[in-house]
Amino acid sequence: MNYKTSWFGRQKRFNVPQLFSVLIIIFFGIALIHKLGTVPNLEIDEVTYMNEIRSLVKYGTDIHGLSWPVYFAGIFGYGQSVEYAYFALPLIKVIGFSIAKVRLPMVLLTLLTMAMLVWLVYDQEKQKSLGFWLMLSLSCSPWIFISARWILDCNIAPVTFVLGLILLCQAWRFEARGGRIACYTLSALLIAFSVAGYMAGWLYIPIVLILVVIYALKRHVMSEKVIVSYGILILACVMPLIAFAYNFLIVKRATPGHFFWFSYPPMPILRGTSFINFQDPHLFKLMFLNFITGINNYISGNDGLAWNSVGPYGVVFPFLLILAILGILTPRDLLNENTYHFKNIIIISLIAFLPLMFVITPNYNHWNFVNWLLAILIGFGFYYLQERLANKLAIVIALTTAFTMLMFVNLGYYGRLNNGTSYFTSRDVSRGNLRTIDHLLKPKNKHSPRLFILDLRVKSLQAYAMLADVQPISNQTMLSRSDDKQNFDLINMSSHHRYGNIYDSSLLQKKYRKGDYLLVRTDDQGLVRSHDGKFMVKENVQHKESKYRVIQRLSYMNIPFMLLRED
Secondary structure (H helix, E strand, C coil), X not given: CEEEEEECCEEEEEEHHHHHHHXXXXXXXXXXXXXXXXXXXXXXXXXXXXXXXXXXXXXXXXXXXXXXECCECCCCCCCECCHHHHHHHHHHHHHCCCHHHHHHHHHHHHHXXXXXXXXXXXXXXXXXXXXXXXXXHHHCCHHHHXXXXXXXXXXXXXXXXXXXXXXXXXXXXXXCHHHHHHHHHHHHHHHHHHHHHCCCHHHHHHHHXXXXXXXXXXXXXXXXXXXXXXXXHHHHHHHHHHHHHHHHHHHCXXXXXXXXXXXXXXXXXXXXXXXXXXXXXXXXXXXXXXXXXXXXXXXXXXXXXXXXXCCCCCCCCHHHHXXXXXXXXXXXXXXXXXXXXXXXXXXHHHHHHCHHHHCECCCCCCCHHHHHHHHHHHHHHHHHHHHHHCHHHHHXXXXXXXXHHHHHHHHHHXXXXXXXXXXXXXXXXXXXXXXXXXXXXXXXXXXXXXXXXXXXXXXXXXXHHHHHCCCCCCHHHHHHCECCCCCCCCCCCCCCCEECCEEEHHHHHHHCCCCCEEEEEEXXXXXXXXXXXXXXXXXXXXXXXXXXXXXXXXXXXXXXXXXXXXX
8 A cells, every 4th residue: 555745746655564664763763762871781891982982072082092093992901993982972072971872872873774774675666565574673683672772882883884785785776976976985984984893894894895896796786996996995994993903913012003193002902702712723623613603692592691682582583583594585576676786785794704603702792793684684584475475474473573572672671570680770880880989989088988899800990980970081180090100001901909099909908997998799698708807707798797887789790799888
């Protein structure tokens, strides 16, 4: 059924499935924004990233004083990508900083990618329901819901990568030269930014581009001149990153460097956990097991990491994976020419990741380039099933998918049948915990209480203390509050003994005085773990005879802690 409406005298035709596509995006956007500032709780990587964004907004540098950084060294020295920070920066400058506001650009970018996909596949005469099925699949992906609501720096790369592919295929659709140039340019920029968004992209995206170029030449959708121009633009954009990678991996530079106006840090820690151990004596067996483990993660609906997944819901619901195969098989006669090209590009992108499945350690973050691709192919599978195979079955599966998504959001994500308890609502550090940290650590006078951390590195809590400050602090202030003498101490960068009023256990004997706070790890029975007998014994701190009073309970890295004070 079609409806006609007039916009400024021009006749446009809209069909019901397309209308529902737009409604899905709207309702999904509302779901993503709901409680955005309080759920999920604050995970350490997100907190360190928020501090980088605050520093860029206030001082134009990262927390280590580098202007226009191409990579963040971070507090611990293991690094984070800069892509999301630059996307968020303009909006945060305009609307100000808060937890919700700094998460908002990820939500908006996710919704923009979905809207652009609807625009790409929109056709008045053919594939009328395809946009609806694609939006249903994307909005019912647990991983897309999880990753759109918080800042894990690597998770922006798949979004901008898919958006770049959409714009590339949109360029093939345009007849007007100006439209083609605009789409090619934006596509190249987004794909270049995706390389900067995640280290795995350094390997993956060049493979995709080579295969896409071969496909484009074979299908005559891009001329050699356009391909060269497109490639030069991408290369120019990633040159600062190439300079950083060369100095980081080859030269192993110990001081910051510059590429024109861009800066890059030295990296004391090679973040190699994304890859298998290439020195393993049974390398090929390890590669095969790596591949099998990764596939099993998707089939079982759980990668074992609470911040990535809620078993058994997975990246996409495991019962939908068969539809991804149907999506690959969707015949050409059901699609217009440009959508057919787009589907093939998505398949090519999935194939490009296959060799990396043997060497990139398997979890949903490390394999995150696959996740959007699977959800899109499932959307094509829904469409094929509805159009050619079993219309009623497609409707039944769609209703089951929507119901399962409601279960995931309410039970798995918000824990609403478990006293509101889930990883996202009760683990890590809540906004309330952050206010407590701010209150405890704000110096009132020279005799202000100190906080001694007995089971963590000082830098672990430093990130939260920096975020708790009303105003972001400068690099000089950060150094003055700690025992760091320089920004890039490549030996001791990941740990030091003091930050402001926070001290580690090595200073307990020397600095502790009655009235100071102790942050201690507890076991499953709420018992404090043993430390120096002068300050702590293994006892129930809630007992009336206990020496210490419980001030606050909090979770950090999925481990329960108590904040204690001596009575």
